[in-house]
Amino acid sequence: MKKTRDNIATKLLLTLAAAVLITFQGFSQTKANADAEKAIFPKGEQGPASNFTGKAFNYGLVANDSTYNTVVGNVLFEPGARSNWHRHPAGQILIITAGEGYHQIKGKPIEKMRKGDVVKCPPNVEHWHGASPDSSLHQMYIIPNTEKGIVEWLQPVTDKEYNAFK
Amino acid sequence: MKKTRDNIATKLLLTLAAAVLITFQGFSQTKANADAEKAIFPKGEQGPASNFTGKAFNYGLVANDSTYNTVVGNVLFEPGARSNWHRHPAGQILIITAGEGYHQIKGKPIEKMRKGDVVKCPPNVEHWHGASPDSSLHQMYIIPNTEKGIVEWLQPVTDKEYNAFK
Numbered sequence: 335m336k337k338t339r340d341n342i343a344t345k346l347l348l349t350l351a352a353a354v355l356i357t358f359q360g361f362s363q364t365k366a367n368a369d370a371e372k373a374i375f376p377k378g379e380q381g382p383a384s385n386f387t388g389k390a391f392n393y394g395l396v397a398n399d400s401t402y403n404t405v406v407g408n409v410l411f412e413p414g415a416r417s418n419w420h421r422h423p424a425g426q427i428l429i430i431t432a433g434e435g436y437h438q439i440k441g442k443p444i445e446k447m448r449k450g451d452v453v454k455c456p457p458n459v460e461h462w463h464g465a466s467p468d469s470s471l472h473q474m475y476i477i478p479n480t481e482k483g484i485v486e487w488l489q490p491v492t493d494k495e496y497n498a499f500k
Numbered sequence: 501m502k503k504t505r506d507n508i509a510t511k512l513l514l515t516l517a518a519a520v521l522i523t524f525q526g527f528s529q530t531k532a533n534a535d536a537e538k539a540i541f542p543k544g545e546q547g548p549a550s551n552f553t554g555k556a557f558n559y560g561l562v563a564n565d566s567t568y569n570t571v572v573g574n575v576l577f578e579p580g581a582r583s584n585w586h587r588h589p590a591g592q593i594l595i596i597t598a599g600e601g602y603h604q605i606k607g608k609p610i611e612k613m614r615k616g617d618v619v620k621c622p623p624n625v626e627h628w629h630g631a632s633p634d635s636s637l638h639q640m641y642i643i644p645n646t647e648k649g650i651v652e653w654l655q656p657v658t659d660k661e662y663n664a665f666k
Contacts, residue, residue, distance in 0.1 A: 374615060395618045401591060404570070427572065478569060478570040479569060
């Protein structure tokens with residue numbers, strides 16, 4: 335009698351364990367899909383080596399026109415990737431939607447940027463931005479008043495400049 | 501001998517089932533925390549009933565000034581919530597970061613907006629935007645050329661207007 339009870343218990347537990355494992359696997363897959371779908375925008379086109387160090391992908395959201403005078407886009411910087419130094423004649427607003435990165439205005443220390451941060455760079459001021467060494471960066475940019483111009487590209491950010499973050 | 505084997509098997513399976521359940525519970529909690537942390541920006545302040553139907557929360561990202569002439573913010577609309585009809589003297593750009601919602605330009609059909617969508621509303625055109633009935637909406641807005649003005653609020657969107665979505 336005891337033996338039969340144990341057999342039934344064993345079978346019940348095997349069934350339970352299998353059910354839990356199947357549920358757990360299904361849940362893991364849902365989580366993996368959710369992670370894959372996390373990015374808000376498509377990856378976009380890789381930025382040219384003449385303007386970027388490492389891999390940075392640009393996805394345009396709003397093209398320039400004479401109604402809004404505004405350019406908006408999203409850049410995905412892979413870890414360690416950054417823009418060259420550059421200037422915007424009417425300034426730029428950065429909005430971080432995921433990950434972690436760096437921003438530097440010429441002559442000032444590097445500032446860390448994280449999800450939810452908003453960073454402004456004034457008109458005609460040299461700056462660069464990119465991912466931190468160990469994290470990618472999802473960064474929207476807004477260039478206002480484009481009737482004054484959009485961007486003037488300058489020299490690359492050297493490893494020495496990039497690694498100066500304290 | 502068989503009885504002993506069954507007993508050992510039962511105990512092993514009990515331990516396994518418990519371990520899987522504990523892991524599963526931990527995983528569920530991590531997932532719940534991840535969901536809670538998903539929003540990019542803080543919830544912000546509830547918009548006034550004079551301008552919104554239902555609950556809409558505004559979080560300012562960029563305040564108006566004479567350098568950028570741009571106002572940026574994020575609105576979280578709860579399901580069914582929407583703005584009144586309104587106009588922007590220099591137009592508005594909407595960027596959807598999560599959820600699902602509606603946007604309508606006066607005289608045109610309601611358009612559905614989803615994560616990753618960009619919607620433009622031209623200067624001085626009457627429009628409204630909000631969540632769909634069954635989903636919240638996380639929506640960034642950009643108001644350019646604010647030297648021309650920011651917003652002129654009008655009448656509420658009636659239930660009949662809101663429910664006209666096909």
